[in-house]
Amino acid sequence: MTSTASVGDLVSQPYRYGFVTDIETEKIAKGLDEDVVRLISAKKHEPAFLLNFRLRAYAQWLQMEEPDWAALGHGPIDYQEMIYYAAPKQQSKKASLDEVDPKLLETFDKLGIPLSEQKRLSNVAVDAVFDSVSIATTYREKLAEHGVIFCSISEAVKDYPDLIERYLGTVVPSNDNFFAALNSAVFSDGSFVFIPKGVCCPMELSTYFRINSGDTGQFERTLIVAEEAASVSYLEGCTAPMFDTNQLHAAVVELVALDDANIKYSTVQNWYAGDEKGVGGIYNFVTKRGQCRGARSHISWTQVETGSAITWKYPSCVLQGVDSSGEFYSVALTNNLQQADTGTKMIHVAPGTRSTIISKGISAGRSSNSYRGLVQIGPKAVGARNYSQCDSMLIGDTAAANTFPYLRSQQPDASIEHEASTCRISEDQLFYLQSRGIGLEESVSMMVSGFCRDVFNQLPMEFAAEADKLLALKLEGSVG
Amino acid sequence: MPTILESLDLDCSLFHSYSLLFPVIRPDATILLEIRNLHAKVGDQPILKGVDLTLRAGEIHAVMGRNGSGKSTLSKLLAGHPAYTVTAGTVHYKGEDLLTLAPEERARAGVFLGFQYPVEIPGVSNLEFLRVATNSRRVAQGVEELDTFAFEDLVRERLKVVQMDPAFLERSVNEGFSGGEKKRNEILQMALLEPLVAILDETDSGLDIDALRIVSAGVNQLATPDNCILLITHYQRLLDEITPDFVHVMAAGRILRTGGKELALELERRGYDWIDEGLESSDQVDSIAPALEVV
Amino acid sequence: MSPGSASAVWLESVLRVFEPSLPAAVGATAGDLAQSRTAARDHLRRLGLPPTRQEAWRFTSLAPLIAVPPRVLPMPEQAFEPNHPPASKALRLYWGGDRDPLAGVDLPEGLSRLETSVQDALLGTVLQTAGTTDSWLARFNAALVGQVLALRVRGRVALPLELVSDCGQETGVRPLRLLLLLEEDASLELLQVHRASDTSLTTVVVEAQLAPRSRLRHGVLAQGAGASCLLAHLAFSQSPASELDLTTVVGGWGLVRLEPAISQVMGAAATRLRGLQVARDRQIADLHSLVRFEGPEGQLDQLQKAVVDDAGRSIFHGAVQVPQAAQRTSASQLSRNLLLCDRARVDAIPQLEIVADDVRCTHGATVTRLQQEELFYLRSRGLGSDQAARLLLEGFCDEILASLPESASSWDPAAALLRKALPR
Structure with a gap:
């Protein structure tokens, strides 16, 4: 029947966040060498330990090779053709939002992230990062009353150097992989969250990343520490303008959960994906890892990945604490010539650890969507349990859906269960919905969001509807 | 436009000396659905070979x-299933050409198909589905859309029509429903969409006697002087519960006989073979593989 | 590979030992065989043993091979199996060394030697179709093998065939190669038996071409011991409406790797794979399967099981490829692993690559120990815990053993695997 073709048409729609903000930007010369690393560090007035951290990472990076094992293809990336630091021209970060360049506020307004006192979301604190720097963080004072630290990582380096020195690079070591090493050498900004012992963060925390410059790589670094019995829910969002060149985004996110702590990390990723011919778009090479260091600690990753030309990310949990648990919920939608190779690693080290993986991949156009995951149960992880479910939905017969789970167990008193299936939107289901008066477009988006429901249910309430809308948007277009 | 009697003349009397000319119950009632000389195929296989049928407001027909x-095939074609191609003939709904409408446009206009095998749609919430469907019909009717709260009130009231547990609203569309629950869910949708033409395809199949009574009582409750119902069924037992004004017998893609409710009883007694006697050899029922009946 | 490394030295000496062609006992060795030998030897000299950096060898090191003396493994004096008399309804052939397995044998109706010209034309084509010509196992075998057992199957062969290679107590390397051509509507039941009990290496490549509507029921029963190694590459090309039922059962080998590679050349065929591998002590048991559908409406039903004890290691890598042409493919794959000791390790990597949208593909994998509730249930009925565990273990294995060809019963596979491989 013809509706298969029209379903394919549905998934193409223009990118809504492709505008460029015209603002004076301070950039350093392109290219990367040791001096650039020193320059970035100097611009941020960093203490010696951090400069050393960067230099060590740079030296390690020089010895490493780009990974090639993922089911991805892209031309060579010229690391000398990139600018490693770009910031909108303004003096140091403003104490008050009123002093922030209105163009920036407007930009975030346009992206649906109002920052000004009058318009900002009442129950979400936002850190807004524009190119290489954080321009504003809302609700800092209110959070401080609870002892919660939420600020840009640059500010944290100045204000809380002890915490940064104690935790930075301890979850993702600087030589973890090629892109993590690059990030460790040149990272510019990102968010820092610290929830002290026993505190349940009173509001959602959120960072919004915006790439504006066409020739700048974005290398943000996020660190979240939840002390004993602390809990926090954090969300990141990302967009970028449309350029016909590819920009590199190589971020590192580190999470640390101590005894009984609980961290929920959600991502709605909508970087520019390139056009329907595969020109332009973000290369999203990201290392995200959480350590459940304490007993009964819990880390949950939820991601909705709809953008980027290439996505390469595996948010992981290292379950070191007894009875700790990790979760990974993912929706990845690829269209046109997008490529995604994403999944998770659940490393069970301690006894009684549990993990759950729910992955939903939707491939349309000529895109390629791969789930790649590792579940590893070490010899000491007595009583560990994992359950994984990876479902793929194919739209049209030119998209690829791959599943590459790696399962390893070294503990007899443990169990791993993995299930995977593939499906498409059946014509009978579409007809059923249509025969009840629901249009083709809405039927498809209903089915896709039904397919993703298990994952959307994990998003913070404020963003679940947002993600649903984003997906519907991606599926919106002309019928027939 | 030919009258119902003329069409009967053409269709039945050709082959049968015994041709029951029956009274139109309310000759002045609005014609809701008018099918003329309908031919259709699935793939290359002709299935319908000249169906004529007229449904007026207030009537219950059984095929x-x-x-x-x-x-x-007839029922799915009327709902706009893309697997069937009309090769000749017309279908008018309230005087308008039905065949040019997309499935959802037919539903919004008031044509409803109760499926023989309702599909399961994992992940899609039944409540949400019912609300979107109801609102799309309301928009087409020019009535204001219902917000979630108003809709919940409505759906709770309509649940009573089929004595359904509200817990079903929280589940995914038809997922894990028993046969009877699926059929009740179909009638619930009918109650919400308030169609003018309701086609119920084998609504009795897979129902035990209690469920059959509940579903039938629901249908009887929904039948009004303003709408019409087309029951598609194999068996008399549904017609014991829902009394038809007309009974049509189909074979080899045509309606071969039309009568009152007594015709159904006669079929029950004598089987279908005597209907076949009037068929030309090329039309023998066997020449149409049942497998082609797309379900 | 560095030229001076132990593995390079070992590989070079093996290649040298097999340099002089073995007598062409069956068919001609001229032409294609000789050519592919030269090509394979060059290939190996260039690449050496596969590095664990390669994805296909990430979890399996071939280091244990180096212990195998680089010599031609002779046919053991006692080639017959007094303990395992052949089932009366099977034809048993002994395979290995320079002996012609068909010498003095009356082949049953439908089974004949493949003509030399056909053999030359066919050799290597199934590997090509399956896309595995460059598999290290296939290259290694091609570099050593001097003769090919080549059979044509016409019509239904009533007598099951049994092909036995027993290395006995001998040490050294034994290359084996089988070429099977199943004509249209042909059917054959074949049991391939490999045995070894000392530091030996059996390398075997099977190529089977299944014409339309042909049926092959193929069992591989491989019982090793000590430091014995088995490397088997099993390639099948299936035409539409053909049926392949392949059951592999391996246990007791110091190192065993099986590579079933199936290509449904135009789809519309049925493939059923069953596998059981047992590893204990420091044994490594590896199965890498590849099933590729080149046309629509193909079917795959795969169940691979592993039992791992002591410091044993089991690897399962199962790739299923469904390209765009393979609409309406139905493929299911399940990997079930029993892990019995905390020094043991299981790696399971099921892998689905799908482009066609109208397909039904599922895979699943589990790694667990014996079900405690089941154990408890049996014990509550009076069984000792060892007894209960053994019963459950047998049940786990039986599902696979039962699908071996019937003639396998003369080898008592359950006893051999479970009592020898897992004496508990």
Whole structure:
């Protein structure tokens, strides 16, 4: 029947966040060498330990090779053709939002992230990062009353150097992989969250990343520490303008959960994906890892990945604490010539650890969507349990859906269960919905969001509807 | 436009000396659905070979026939299933051409198909589905859309029509429903969409006697002087519960006989074979593989 | 590979030992065989043993091979199996060394030697179709093998065939190669038996071409011991409406790797794979399967099981490829692993690559120990815990053993695997 073709048409729609903000930007010369690393560090007035951290990472990076094992293809990336630091021209970060360049506020307004006192979301604190720097963080004072630290990582380096020195690079070591090493050498900004012992963060925390410059790589670094019995829910969002060149985004996110702590990390990723011919778009090479260091600690990753030309990310949990648990919920939608190779690693080290993986991949156009995951149960992880479910939905017969789970167990008193299936939107289901008066477009988006429901249910309430809308948007277009 | 009697003349009397000319119950009632000389195929296989049928407001019709006679095809075709291609003939709904409308446009306009095998749609919430469907019909009717709260009130009230547990609203569309629960969910949708033409395809199949009574009582409750109902069925037992004004017998893609409710009883007694006697050899029922009946 | 490394030295000496062609006992060795030998030897000299950096060898090191003396493994004096008399309804052939397995044998109706010209034309084509010509196992075998057992199957062969290679107590390397051509509507039941009990290496490549509507029921029963190694590459090309039922059962080998590679050349065929591998002590048991559908409406039903004890290691890598042409493919794959000791390790990597949208593909994998509730249930009925565990273990294995060809019963596979491989 013809509706298969029209379903394919549905998934193409223009990118809504492709505008460029015209603002004076301070950039350093392109290219990367040791001096650039020193320059970035100097611009941020960093203490010696951090400069050393960067230099060590740079030296390690020089010895490493780009990974090639993922089911991805892209031309060579010229690391000398990139600018490693770009910031909108303004003096140091403003104490008050009123002093922030209105163009920036407007930009975030346009992206649906109002920052000004009058318009900002009442129950979400936002850190807004524009190119290489954080321009504003809302609700800092209110959070401080609870002892919660939420600020840009640059500010944290100045204000809380002890915490940064104690935790930075301890979850993702600087030589973890090629892109993590690059990030460790040149990272510019990102968010820092610290929830002290026993505190349940009173509001959602959120960072919004915006790439504006066409020739700048974005290398943000996020660190979240939840002390004993602390809990926090954090969300990141990302967009970028449309350029016909590819920009590199190589971020590192580190999470640390101590005894009984609980961290929920959600991502709605909508970087520019390139056009329907595969020109332009973000290369999203990201290392995200959480350590459940304490007993009964819990880390949950939820991601909705709809953008980027290439996505390469595996948010992981290292379950070191007894009875700790990790979760990974993912929706990845690829269209046109997008490529995604994403999944998770659940490393069970301690006894009684549990993990759950729910992955939903939707491939349309000529895109390629791969789930790649590792579940590893070490010899000491007595009583560990994992359950994984990876479902793929194919739209049209030119998209690829791959599943590459790696399962390893070294503990007899443990169990791993993995299930995977593939499906498409059946014509009978579409007809059923249509025969009840629901249009083709809405039927498809209903089915896709039904397919993703298990994952959307994990998003913070404020963003679940947002993600649903984003997906519907991606599926919106002309019928027939 | 030919009258119902003229069409009967053309259709039945050709082959049968015994041709029951029956009274139109309310000759002045609005014609809701008018099918003329309808031919249709699935793939290259012709299934319908000249169906004529007229449904007026306030009438209940039953179409009977064995597997492969084309009755399920007729029902799906009326709902706009893309697997069927109309090769000749017309279908008018309230005087407008029905065949040019997309499935959802037919539903919004008031044509409803109760499926023989309602599909399961994992992940899609039944409540949400019912709300979107109801609102799309309301928009088409020019009535204001219902917000979630108003809709919940409405749906709770309509649940009573089929004595359904509200817990079903929280589940995914038809997922894990028993046969009876699925059929009740279909009638619930009918109660919400308030169609003018309701086609119920084998609504009795897979129902035990209690469920059959509940579903039938629901249908009887929903039948009004303003709408019409087309029951597609194999068996008399549904017609014991819902009394039809007319019974049509289909074979080899045509309606071969039309009568009152007594015709159904006669079929029950004598089987379908005597209907076949009037068929030309090339039209023998066997020549149509039941498998082609797309379900 | 560095030229001076132990593995390079070992590989070079093996290649040298097999340099002089073995007598062409069956068919001609001229032409294609000789050519592919030269090509394979060059290939190996260039690449050496596969590095664990390669994805296909990430979890399996071939280091244990180096212990195998680089010599031609002779046919053991006692080639017959007094303990395992052949089932009366099977034809048993002994395979290995320079002996012609068909010498003095009356082949049953439908089974004949493949003509030399056909053999030359066919050799290597199934590997090509399956896309595995460059598999290290296939290259290694091609570099050593001097003769090919080549059979044509016409019509239904009533007598099951049994092909036995027993290395006995001998040490050294034994290359084996089988070429099977199943004509249209042909059917054959074949049991391939490999045995070894000392530091030996059996390398075997099977190529089977299944014409339309042909049926092959193929069992591989491989019982090793000590430091014995088995490397088997099993390639099948299936035409539409053909049926392949392949059951592999391996246990007791110091190192065993099986590579079933199936290509449904135009789809519309049925493939059923069953596998059981047992590893204990420091044994490594590896199965890498590849099933590729080149046309629509193909079917795959795969169940691979592993039992791992002591410091044993089991690897399962199962790739299923469904390209765009393979609409309406139905493929299911399940990997079930029993892990019995905390020094043991299981790696399971099921892998689905799908482009066609109208397909039904599922895979699943589990790694667990014996079900405690089941154990408890049996014990509550009076069984000792060892007894209960053994019963459950047998049940786990039986599902696979039962699908071996019937003639396998003369080898008592359950006893051999479970009592020898897992004496508990």
